[in-house]
Amino acid sequence: MAKVKANMGKASGAARTGDASALNGSAPLSHWLRREGSTFRGGVHPPEHKELTADKPIRRFPFANEFILPLAQHAGAPSEPVVREGQDVVRGEPLARPAGFVSVPIHSPATGRVSRIGLERVGTGAMGQAIVLRPYHGASQDVLYGAPLDIEALSPDALIQAVQNTGVVGLGGAAFPTHVKMKIPEGKAVDTIILNGCECEPYLTTDHRVMLEQIDSMLDGARIIQRAMGAERIIIGIESNKPDAIKALREAIPSDRPVTVEAVGTKYPQGAEKMLIAALLGREVPSGGLPVDCGVGVFNVATVAQIGELLPRQQGLIERVVTVTGPGVKRPGNYLMALGTPLRFVLEKVGLHEKVAEIIFGGPMMGPAVSSLDVPVTKGITGIVVLTENEVSTRDHPIYPCIRCSRCVEACPVHLNPSELGLLGRKGRYEEMVDDFHLMDCFECGSCTYVCPSNIPLVQYFRVAKGLVRERRSAK
Amino acid sequence: MSQNSLVMELRSPPHVRQALTTPVIMANVVYAMLPICAFAVFSYGASALLLLMTCTAACVLTEHVIAKASGNPTPIGDYSAAVTGILLALTLPPGFPLWMGALGGVVSIVLGKTLFGGLGCNVFNPALVGRAFLQASFPVAITTWTPPYMDGRFVQGIPSSFTLPFLEPISVVQFVEDSGIDGFTGATPLAAQLFEQQPTSLADLFFGTTAGSLGETSALIILICGIYLAARGMMNWRIPAAIFASIFLVGGFFYTLNPDVNPNPFFMLLSGGLMLGAVFMASDLVASPTSPFGMWVYGVLIGAVTYIIRMYGGLPEGIMYAILLANAASPLIDQLTQPRTYGSRLRSKAA
Ligand code: SF4
Numbered sequence: 053m054a055k056v057k058a059n060m061g062k063a064s065g066a067a068r069t070g071d072a073s074a075l076n077g078s079a080p081l082s083h084w085l086r087r088e089g090s091t092f093r094g095g096v097h098p099p100e101h102k103e104l105t106a107d108k109p110i111r112r113f114p115f116a117n118e119f120i121l122p123l124a125q126h127a128g129a130p131s132e133p134v135v136r137e138g139q140d141v142v143r144g145e146p147l148a149r150p151a152g153f154v155s156v157p158i159h160s161p162a163t164g165r166v167s168r169i170g171l172e173r174v175g176t177g178a179m180g181q182a183i184v185l186r187p188y189h190g191a192s193q194d195v196l197y198g199a200p201l202d203i204e205a206l207s208p209d210a211l212i213q214a215v216q217n218t219g220v221v222g223l224g225g226a227a228f229p230t231h232v233k234m235k236i237p238e239g240k241a242v243d244t245i246i247l248n249g250c251e252c253e254p255y256l257t258t259d260h261r262v263m264l265e266q267i268d269s270m271l272d273g274a275r276i277i278q279r280a281m282g283a284e285r286i287i288i289g290i291e292s293n294k295p296d297a298i299k300a301l302r303e304a305i306p307s308d309r310p311v312t313v314e315a316v317g318t319k320y321p322q323g324a325e326k327m328l329i330a331a332l333l334g335r336e337v338p339s340g341g342l343p344v345d346c347g348v349g350v351f352n353v354a355t356v357a358q359i360g361e362l363l364p365r366q367q368g369l370i371e372r373v374v375t376v377t378g379p380g381v382k383r384p385g386n387y388l389m390a391l392g393t394p395l396r397f398v399l400e401k402v403g404l405h406e407k408v409a410e411i412i413f414g415g416p417m418m419g420p421a422v423s424s425l426d427v428p429v430t431k432g433i434t435g436i437v438v439l440t441e442n443e444v445s446t447r448d449h450p451i452y453p454c455i456r457c458s459r460c461v462e463a464c465p466v467h468l469n470p471s472e473l474g475l476l477g478r479k480g481r482y483e484e485m486v487d488d489f490h491l492m493d494c495f496e497c498g499s500c501t502y503v504c505p506s507n508i509p510l511v512q513y514f515r516v517a518k519g520l521v522r523e524r525r526s527a528k
Numbered sequence: 529m530s531q532n533s534l535v536m537e538l539r540s541p542p543h544v545r546q547a548l549t550t551p552v553i554m555a556n557v558v559y560a561m562l563p564i565c566a567f568a569v570f571s572y573g574a575s576a577l578l579l580l581m582t583c584t585a586a587c588v589l590t591e592h593v594i595a596k597a598s599g600n601p602t603p604i605g606d607y608s609a610a611v612t613g614i615l616l617a618l619t620l621p622p623g624f625p626l627w628m629g630a631l632g633g634v635v636s637i638v639l640g641k642t643l644f645g646g647l648g649c650n651v652f653n654p655a656l657v658g659r660a661f662l663q664a665s666f667p668v669a670i671t672t673w674t675p676p677y678m679d680g681r682f683v684q685g686i687p688s689s690f691t692l693p694f695l696e697p698i699s700v701v702q703f704v705e706d707s708g709i710d711g712f713t714g715a716t717p718l719a720a721q722l723f724e725q726q727p728t729s730l731a732d733l734f735f736g737t738t739a740g741s742l743g744e745t746s747a748l749i750i751l752i753c754g755i756y757l758a759a760r761g762m763m764n765w766r767i768p769a770a771i772f773a774s775i776f777l778v779g780g781f782f783y784t785l786n787p788d789v790n791p792n793p794f795f796m797l798l799s800g801g802l803m804l805g806a807v808f809m810a811s812d813l814v815a816s817p818t819s820p821f822g823m824w825v826y827g828v829l830i831g832a833v834t835y836i837i838r839m840y841g842g843l844p845e846g847i848m849y850a851i852l853l854a855n856a857a858s859p860l861i862d863q864l865t866q867p868r869t870y871g872s873r874l875r876s877k878a879a
């Protein structure tokens with residue numbers, strides 16, 4: 053704790069050096085000179101651009117005329133509809149039930165009528181099954197559904213069941229059902245719960261605002277998870293570029309609770325579970341394993357806040373905070389959006405500038421570009437970033453040969469050798485990449501591609517290689 | 529709303545890239561060498577300038593011609609050939625015949641680079657390949673030194689520079705005497721120390737008032753230029769640091785054993801081509817290891833081998849061969865020093 057406090061003074065200054073140091077990337081000298089907060093080895097410093105929305109309080113976004121709710125908006129089995137076309141539903145009512153343990157229900161974001169159940173554009177533009185809902189305008193949009201729940205009386209398993217009923221999944225982008233992460237496998241134990249408030253992707257400020265505005269829900273949610281998992285302590289890990297959130301949380305936490313707030317270095321991908329565990333606890337998740345294998349559970353702060361908000365009232369997840377930002381957006385902000393809101397409607401409301409080049413779901417380091425404006429906002433969407441030609445132009449540089457500058461080696465947070473992997477990838481030697489160079493440990497953070505001065509699409513090669521090897525091996 | 533006319537790109541993340549590109553890195557290496565070039569021209573005059581231009585032109589032209597002949601787009605825009613040319617010239621004596629310099633440039637590119645597959649594939653530092661070739665072919669010319677600061681050096685070149693191809697270089701002894709410099713023995717400080725036990729002041733070595741190859745005389749300027757590159761993240765500081773540390777420690781060890789025979793470690797550090805080699809040649813990105821620990825191993829190897837060649841070999845200058853040797857070893861070093869990947873220790877324990 054003392055170490056972290058000592059680092060806090062530097063934290064706010066360090067946050068602003070993002071742009072200047074971006075040129076150096078993971079340059080060793082500058083890396084050693086600017087240590088701030090505990091962190092992991094590797095990583096990059098892309099310009100943050102968080103100032104666009106960091107000070108904007110969460111605002112409710114208007115209702116669209118139609119909501120599209122994909123049945124597969126979480127990782128795991130798609131939900132199964134429990135309504136039929138033409139049925140009237142109230143806000144908060146379940147529309148679909150989980151299909152098994154690794155699945156969650158879907159709740160209605162508005163009072164209205166189910167107009168269609170069928171194929172719609174979902175995800176980033178592919179077709180998928182969805183429930184389409186037309187809200188009744190003028191209807192009271194209070195959540196009428198739900199009933200109070202006495203948390204203290206519930207067993208861990210009952211708590212996990214209650215979390216599944218809320219339909220909450222990882223709101224940090226992964227969209228993995230939260231209750232599944234809370235279920236500790238036989239023979240394992242968890243001593244520490246980490247609340248992930250890093251938000252290391254450029255532009256995004258969703259978690260930042262949640263940590264400032266939903267502190268009580270967050271602490272309630274953390275308590276529920278701690279009880280269900282039997283952990284001793286809770287650590288809230290926040291990047292040092294959010295000193296206001298760190299301060300607000302430290303002040304809000306009662307001293308008798310086993311919750312601490314720790315500042316970690318501002319560096320991408322600090323918010324990756326494995327990197328955060330390394331920074332806070334010095335532990336490593338075994339290769340191919342999960343955080344629970346080293347006694348830790350990691351949950352995104354917005355996810356936890358939703359659990360704290362919904363579970364005591366037995367309500368379902370029907371909206372989330374989305375950062376709509378980027379140089380292409382006229383009115384950037386942090387908006388509380390009903391799930392299922394079509395992207396086209398969002399962009400119409402916030403307004404776009406000329407020369408839009410790309411629209412990204414999530415942050416620009418890992419988020420996919422969308423190919424259709426008809427797709428909806430779903431549970432895993434942390435932000436909508438609109439980039440213009442200015443931002444994407446550097447990618448059009450020609451690709452030079454690898455000059456073995458080792459920037460990628462220094463940047464890789466899992467300590468792979470992307471240079472070597474890239475050379476093998478170009479030659480199609482995928483098996484070697486996996487067997488001799490640990491390709492499967494790559495979690496596609498893109499740091500290597502970001503720093504490569506030769507503009508080599510390293511992570512793109514790795515995605516292809518991983519996919520092919522997985523396919524080949526499962527075919528055997 | 530003009531959304532019907534919205535043209536969206538579809539690329540895979542990351543959608544943002546660092547602005548720094550390979551040509552910018554190479555161009556910065558060129559910039560970093562310019563002060564050294566300027567000091568060389570200041571010390572040695574017109575001949576130095578001509579030699580620099582000849583070698584650089586030879587390298588760039590060779591690269592261009594080979595690319596055109598094989599139907600590829602010309603890669604000279606990436607500045608890597610210019611880096612090679614300048615580096616080569618900086619390792620040559622001021623009065624080195626220009627035609628030999630040009631030949632060295634061609635050999636650097638052809639044997640040192642294109643034969644391996646071009647930028648990124650070379651096993652050795654191309655400039656050193658060229659320099660090794662010249663050393664083997666013209667052992668006398670490459671060890672014929674002229675003193676710095678000769679009168680009239682800016683208007684009149686050293687006569688040996690203008691030797692016609694395939695002829696014996698013109699002797700510079702008379703020329704040096706005519707230039708009003710007394711007591712010039714024709715030896716560099718390193719050779720004087722090793723073979724004649726004649727010391728040179730460290731300050732002279734540091735500020736570069738001694739005889740030597742174009743770019744190796746002033747340790748100070750080389751260091752400043754190196755720090756610029758390292759601070760901008762365009763050179764890996766670990767490699768020169770490892771070389772300095774290793775030669776200093778090895779030299780210091782032998783010096784404490786027997787200070788009468790073995791030279792002072794500071795002298796070892798500052799004399800000869802060590803500074804230039806460590807900062808600009810050993811750190812060649814392509815021919816050095818990529819893992820951080822591998823870089824230390826590589827640098828220590830270079831330092832130790834340099835010391836051994838200097839003290840026990842027949843040559844005064846060992847840095848060139850030490851670097852070439854370490855270049856050859858660098859794939860092996862890389863393989864042996866792969867960093868432990870995140871989470872792998874635990875897997876092996878579990879297995
Ligand atoms: S892949 Fe790119 S970043 Fe990595 S060593 Fe090669 S040039 Fe450098």
Ligand code: SF4
Pocket residue numbers: 463464465466467468470493494495496497498499500501510511514
């Ligand atoms: S994308 Fe993979 S190889 Fe590249 S830096 Fe991230 S983890 Fe390392």
